[in-house]
Amino acid sequence: MSDTVTKPTSAMREAMMNAEVGDDVFGEDPTVNALESKAAKMFGKEAAVFCPSGTMTNQIAINLHTQKLDEVICDHFSHIYLYETGGYAANSGVAINLIEGRYGKITADQVEAAVKSEFDWLPHSALVVLENTANKGGGSIYRLKELKPIRKICQKYEMKLHLDGARLFNGLVETKESTKDYGSLFDTISICLSKGLGAPVGSLLIGSRQEILKARRFRKVMGGGMRQAGFLAAAGIYALDHHVERLTIDNQHAKILGEVLEEMPYVTEVKPVESNILIFDIDQKRSVPEFLKLLDAQGIKAVQFGPNSIRFVTHMEVNEMMIARTIDTLKKLG
Numbered sequence: 076m077s078d079t080v081t082k083p084t085s086a087m088r089e090a091m092m093n094a095e096v097g098d099d100v101f102g103e104d105p106t107v108n109a110l111e112s113k114a115a116k117m118f119g120k121e122a123a124v125f126c127p128s129g130t131m132t133n134q135i136a137i138n139l140h141t142q143k144l145d146e147v148i149c150d151h152f153s154h155i156y157l158y159e160t161g162g163y164a165a166n167s168g169v170a171i172n173l174i175e176g177r178y179g180k181i182t183a184d185q186v187e188a189a190v191k192s193e194f195d196w197l198p199h200s201a202l203v204v205l206e207n208t209a210n211k212g213g214g215s216i217y218r219l220k221e222l223k224p225i226r227k228i229c230q231k232y233e234m235k236l237h238l239d240g241a242r243l244f245n246g247l248v249e250t251k252e253s254t255k256d257y258g259s260l261f262d263t264i265s266i267c268l269s270k271g272l273g274a275p276v277g278s279l280l281i282g283s284r285q286e287i288l289k290a291r292r293f294r295k296v297m298g299g300g301m302r303q304a305g306f307l308a309a310a311g312i313y314a315l316d317h318h319v320e321r322l323t324i325d326n327q328h329a330k331i332l333g334e335v336l337e338e339m340p341y342v343t344e345v346k347p348v349e350s351n352i353l354i355f356d357i358d359q360k361r362s363v364p365e366f367l368k369l370l371d372a373q374g375i376k377a378v379q380f381g382p383n384s385i386r387f388v389t390h391m392e393v394n395e396m397m398i399a400r401t402i403d404t405l406k407k408l409g
Contacts, residue, residue: 076376078242078270078325078351078390083310087273090313096305099125100295106305110312114266114279117315118258122287123279125308126299129154129241132265132280134162134297135290137202139282140235140262143168145201148189152179152211154239155204166297170198178346179212181205183224190232203229206239208246211380214329214352216246219256226260236260241267241278245350248322262286271322271351272314273391276307321391325351328389328398335402339409343383353387354380366408373404 083091097103111123126132133155137147147163149156151173155163163169172189174181191197203225207217229236238261247254257264263282268274280290294300301307326349333348336355344356357366363379370377380386389398 076378076388078388080376081269081271081273081390081392083273083275084391086317087310087313090309091306094305094309096303098302099304100300100302104303104305104308106312107301107308110308110315111279113312113315114281117254118264118281119255120258120264120281121284123281124287124290124294125301125304125311126278126280126294127276127301129239129265129267129278130159130162131294131297131299132278133159133204133237133239134166135280135293136237136263136265136282137163137169137204138167138293139286139289140202140237141167141169142199142201144170144198146170146172146191146198147202147204148172148174148186148200148234149204150174150176150179150181150206150209150212152176152209153204153206154210154241155206157211169201172198172200176212178215179206179209180215180217180221181225182221183228186225187228187232190228190234200232200234202235202237204237204239206241208242208350208352210242210352211354213346213348213354214242214245214350215347216249216349218250219252219260222257222260235262237262238264240264242270242350242352244319245271245322245326248320249326249350268311268314271325271390272311272318274307274310274314277311279311318391322351325389325391325393328393328395329353329387331398332387332389332401332405335405339405341409351389353389354384355387356381356383357385359383369408370404373400375401375404 115123268277346354
C-alpha cells in the first residue's frame with residue numbers, strides 16, 4: 076500500500092528508548108539538535124529543522140520563499156498540489172502554476188516557458204518545486220544533469236528552488252549521486268524519515284541558517300513545535316545511519332513486480348519502475364476496487380491511483396517470500 080506503514084525495528088526502538096531528551100522548542104533537546112546537524116551536513120547546508128511531517132516541511136518552504144500574490148511552479152502531479160489540501164493557498168496565499176511534465180518530472184525549458192511576465196494582473200513567479208522521487212509519476216528519478224539546467228533558469232529569473240525529497244534516498248541509491256551536490260542546487264530540501272527509512276514520525280527541512288530560523292517560527296505557528304522530540308529524532312538518526320543503503324532492496328523488489336506485470340494480459344500499461352513505487356493500469360473490463368479486494372484477500376495491500384490505475388509500494392517489511400506470493404497471485408488473476 077505505502078512505505079508509510081513501516082514500523083521501527085527492534086534496534087531502532089532501543090535507540091529511541093535510550094535517547095537523551097530536552098525541550099526542543101527551547102532548543103534544548105540534544106538528540107533533535109544532533110539529527111538536524113547531521114542532516115544539514117549531509118547536504119552541505121548550514122541548518123535543518125525537525126518537523127512532524129513532509130507536508131509541514133513543504134508548506135514551511137513555500138512560506139519561506141514566497142509572498143502573497145506570488146506563484147509556485149511545479150508539475151501537475153506534485154504532492155504539494157495534489158495531497159497537501161491546497162496548503163499553498165491557505166498557508167501562504169499564493170497561486171500555483173502547473174506544468175504537464177513526463178512521469179512527474181519537468182524540464183528547464185518548461186520552467187522557463189511557465190515564468191510569468193511582470194504585469195499587474197499576473198502573479199509573480201517566485202518558486203519552483205520539484206519532487207524526487209515523483210510519487211504520482213511512478214517513483215521517477217531526477218538526475219543531476221536534469222536538475223542543473225532548472226537551477227540556472229531559477230537563477231536567471233531570481234526564483235527559489237525547493238526539493239520535495241520525501242523519497243530522495245530511494246533515488247540516490249540508484250543514481251549514486253551525492254547529497255552535497257543536491258544541497259548545492261536547491262535553496263531548501265525536505266526529506267522524510269518515516270517512509271522507506273522506517274522511522275515512525277518525522278521530516279526535516281534543510282537550508283541556510285537564516286532560512287531555518289524563519290522556518291522555526293512558521294513551524295511554531297502551524298503547531299509543529301515539539302517538546303521531548305528526541306525520542307523521535309533518535310529514530311531518524313538510526314534510519315540515516317542504517318537504513319539508506321538497504322533501499323536498493325525495495326527498489327529491486329518493485330522492478331521484479333514490474334517485469335511480471337508487463338506480461339499480464341489484464342495490464343494495459345506499467346509506468347517505468349525506477350525506485351520503490353510501481354503504478355500500473357488494468358483494462359476497463361475489470362473494476363479496480365474489485366481487483367484490490369482480490370489482492371487484499373491474499374494479504375496484498377495496494378491503492379487505487381486513478382480510474383484504472385493501481386499503486387504498489389515496496390518497503391523494508393516486504394520480504395522475498397512476500398514478493399514471491401504476490402507474483403503467484405498476480406499470475407493467477409490473469
